[in-house]
Amino acid sequence: MEKLLSIIFIYIFVENFVLQRFFGICPFLGVSRKMETAIGMSMAVVFVMTMATLVTWLLYTFVLVPFNLTYLQIVTFILVIASLVQLVEIVLRKISPTLYQGLGIFLPLITTNCAVMAVALLAVRQEFSFLESVVFAIAASIGFSLALIIMAGIRERLELAEMPDVLQGSAVTLITAGILSLAFLGFKGMLTL
Amino acid sequence: MKASSPYLQDFTRGIVKENPVFVALLGMCPTLGVTAFIVNGVGMGLAAAAVLIASNLVISLLRNYIPSQVRIPCFIVIIATFVTIIEMVLQAFQPVLYEALGVFVPLIVVNCIILGRAEAFASKRPVLRSLLDGIGMGIGFTLALLILSAVREILGHGTILGPDPESAIHLFGANFEPMALFAQPPGAFIALGLLLAIVNLLFKRFNIK
Numbered sequence: 001m002e003k004l005l006s007i008i009f010i011y012i013f014v015e016n017f018v019l020q021r022f023f024g025i026c027p028f029l030g031v032s033r034k035m036e037t038a039i040g041m042s043m044a045v046v047f048v049m050t051m052a053t054l055v056t057w058l059l060y061t062f063v064l065v066p067f068n069l070t071y072l073q074i075v076t077f078i079l080v081i082a083s084l085v086q087l088v089e090i091v092l093r094k095i096s097p098t099l100y101q102g103l104g105i106f107l108p109l110i111t112t113n114c115a116v117m118a119v120a121l122l123a124v125r126q127e128f129s130f131l132e133s134v135v136f137a138i139a140a141s142i143g144f145s146l147a148l149i150i151m152a153g154i155r156e157r158l159e160l161a162e163m164p165d166v167l168q169g170s171a172v173t174l175i176t177a178g179i180l181s182l183a184f185l186g187f188k189g190m191l192t193l
Numbered sequence: 194m195k196a197s198s199p200y201l202q203d204f205t206r207g208i209v210k211e212n213p214v215f216v217a218l219l220g221m222c223p224t225l226g227v228t229a230f231i232v233n234g235v236g237m238g239l240a241a242a243a244v245l246i247a248s249n250l251v252i253s254l255l256r257n258y259i260p261s262q263v264r265i266p267c268f269i270v271i272i273a274t275f276v277t278i279i280e281m282v283l284q285a286f287q288p289v290l291y292e293a294l295g296v297f298v299p300l301i302v303v304n305c306i307i308l309g310r311a312e313a314f315a316s317k318r319p320v321l322r323s324l325l326d327g328i329g330m331g332i333g334f335t336l337a338l339l340i341l342s343a344v345r346e347i348l349g350h351g352t353i354l355g356p357d358p359e360s361a362i363h364l365f366g367a368n369f370e371p372m373a374l375f376a377q378p379p380g381a382f383i384a385l386g387l388l389l390a391i392v393n394l395l396f397k398r399f400n401i402k
Binding site: 117125 | 218219221222223225226265266269270273274276277280281296299300302303304305308374377378379380381382383385386387389390391393394397
């Protein structure tokens, strides 16, 4: 229990996936322009990341390791993630059209979101148990969402700010992310696993 | 910059005009994640470039045989195969670099530059042009990582060719107090943001577009 709680705290704040570990920077820069899309993307990521880690962990532990196929890890994981995203898209369209409307456009983007792949790989590399892996995935995706939503809030205000035109767009976004990352650096060393 | 033949254009496009990092903003995760030291940055750049060149070559060779409905999964499998090979090669011959790059080595598979070039270029063009495009983009990516990691290592550690103390060269003498910020994650964001601003400025000054 103690370990689960520390995993949650560590991967939301101390080792924030976007701001401290640099996973999922592309969607972080790409869809943080508006609050609405940021929230949609966050929900899709929480969902897919948890599902993907669950499936890849089971596959790794009960198929790849017993049959000595761990060298196929990269191929297997990326295929699982890609097909899972497809599956989620199809299921959502049938079951909940409203949710599909909200998440729809973000789902294909998630396949190349390296945070999803990273969380699956790290869960295995750090030898987490099944429950720990799932909690790890949820915490990491909440950390991702937190960074994305804070960033969207800042960028909505930044739109109206005056600045030199060479800084406009991605340059100022990256510098803002740096300052945000500096704030999260304050959590460093508070907890370790 | 007026390149006459399409081959030369394919080659030079990725280096400056459509540089994957500074212009297209692709492959940001490894760009920010492994550039605390020049050795790691260049190692990452070369590993990704090798995968990019190999996957461009194979995808271009197979472009008439891959059905367009399932092309993305096919590309992903081809890329993942080369990433696995690179991972094994690094693990066997460059264990120190492999450890330093960590999870970013398998993450080459989700690097948008590689899938992007496969989809936008290699799947539609002949082999030689795709190969040149891959080499050019690979050089552009490695160059960008070299520049960013040089800034970060010189400011953040005051060395070049670290972290190995035997090869590290201290640029500013023993009393130099490095700006530790640039060795930390926030420094990566800030350094890249400022570099982007400088690139924008240079592009504007020299009218590159």
